[in-house]
Amino acid sequence: MTKIRYIEHNGKEHIVEIQNGLTVMEGAVQNDIPGIDADCGGSMSCATCHVYVKEDWYDKLPKKEMGEDDMLDQAYEPKSNSRLSCQIMVSDDLDGLSVYMPEKQV
């Protein structure tokens, strides 16, 4: 189990223990955390699980695969620290990761 901190756009925090091997998106959906829609169910075909990751963590995460940036082009207000949370796999290395939600997903 790994602690992930989800911060809604309004600042509300949810600290949740997520099982390793799930994605950060799945962790949010299974725990009913608002702000991550995940319309396509995790197939990197939409951009509704978009989160921001602070630089120190952003650099520690496994790099984006081909196609993620293309989808992020279609996200709501993407920035250089944007990620799709369906592409971030939870593991021990991510303990304490904070992800920030955009104002909205669509």
Add this chain to the structure above:
Amino acid sequence: MIKTDVVIIGAGPTGLFCAHQLGIIGLKCEIVDNLDKIGGQCIELYPDKPIYDIPAVPECTGEELTNNLIKQIKPFNFNFHLNDRVQELRQENESWIVKTSNGKEFNTPNVVIAGGVGSFEPRKFPTKSAEKFDGKTVLYSIKDKSIFKDKSVAIFGGGDSALDWAIELSNISKVSLIHRRDEFRGAAASVQKIKELSEKNKINLFTKYSIKDVKGNGSLEEVEIKSEEGESKTLKADYVLGFFGLIMQLGPIAEWGLNLDKKTIPVNTENFETNKKGIFAIGDICNYPGKLKLILSGFHEGALAARGCFKYARPKEKYRFEFTTASNIIKDRLGVK
């Protein structure tokens, strides 16, 4: 008013296979989809991506899957109503009256919602100020390019639509192309062309910028863009075009009095009927314990929903299960000997 046994909302794989099952058991259906083509997410989101988990099909693309499903239901000659969206659902005696945004009306005892995560709509600019120009000078698709002649046009996006229109309009308009990063996801040849046009000053290219504001008294005058570092630029613009792909919106489905759980519709797993008699939900949009968002699950759900439709479409008949391998009636329906 079109009278039919079933109206299927959504022409994705789940809706198509449900139509097949309806045809097999001798029911008629009409299929409505908001997109201009058949195939749903398979065709809109990943036509070229290989799918590996269709039973007995080791690998196929979204487009191939769609084409095969279309072929499979061809014998039944069902009607498709594309570019149209079901807007209203109203009960009248034992029937449902279904109205579409193009003004079509159906009278049917059954409606099968196979709408995925809703209908596809263009993703819009996040800026509030863009709303008042929406559909006039802030556009997300182009119907008539002649309106841009000799005008200043700011195009946002990095995919093929943005690049193709930037190239096309650079012949007749003063084009600025704005994209949030240096890389473009459009075709390599288009990216090359954009770079050439930019070097020749035929296009003003701004990468690592996004929209900040649109301004104008009455009509649109300029668009303000910002870099991530917070630096702003103001560009003259008579038109602003955004090409950020499509998003899925549940839309009018939310207003039909169905029970909803987040963006999904709870169903029973016996026949995938919702809380409303004669309204069924299958595929990604339905929800039940153990639900998997797989195409194969959608097929199963469609097969059972079709049987569920039978009792309302043929209240005086008893449904009898038959195999396609053995039934002459089914072979007749399929037009095979």
